[in-house]
Amino acid sequence: MKLATWNVNSLNVRLPHVLNWLEANPVDVLCLQELKQPDDKFPLDAFIERGYQACWAGQKTYNGVAIISRQAGTDIQRNIPGYEDPQQRIIATTLPGIGSVDELRVISAYCPNGQAVGSDKYAYKLDWYAALRDWLATELRRHPHLVILGDYNVAPADEDVHDPQAWEGDILVSAPERAALQSLFDLGLADTFRLFDQAPQSFSWWDYRRFAFRRNAGVRIDHVLSSPQLTARCTACVIDKTPRAWEKPSDHAPVIASFELT
């Protein structure tokens, strides 16, 4: 089973890319972030025509998340329960499992950017992460087979940053942000990318400016995290840089994780 995550930076603009990518990469599940469109603009028919189901949480202009999947999901949850937030950053659903895995809990997450260390948005980011951690602790007790895919807006370590010295202490890499992401790892969730040998300088986001993609001046902030029982069955995790080189690309690349479910 293959699951992918992709921050598309406007599904309105990027739908052709998403459909082309899905045709070349017929994953079982695709989690999207930054739809930047209200619920009634979600292009459900385009996915249905290609054999997919979908659930989504949209918002005008900003944020917005979706889960595209072969099988229809149940138990759909929008946002973090009990955490009042007009920003649409979380959608979760339960998919039918395969073999001894009776069901799979899938979460698509768009974690706050934080803008600048010490800003109001930075405080919101850390607060949001604390709420996410607490909710995930509950979710993991309910769902032993859980995977949370998305844009975490945190580069876990210096090896995930093209120029760690230039970025030191900055947004996406500051110690409190890394501690917030670590608090998810401390729940038993694994960064599946690091389960395997990877090329050095592997990134998932590159600034639109200053030819950052051409120079591979990026950071790795999009991750697939899996619960222990799924981590044991994870067989690969790769970043697909291909669509980042297309015309009018998203600034993020998709990340794909594979699991052997029998």
Add this chain to the structure above:
DNA sequence: ATGGCTAACATGGTTAGA
């Protein structure tokens, strides 16, 4: 050098992203 692109909303210039 606090710029540099891109998208949304708007229809000029601001806000936000990371």
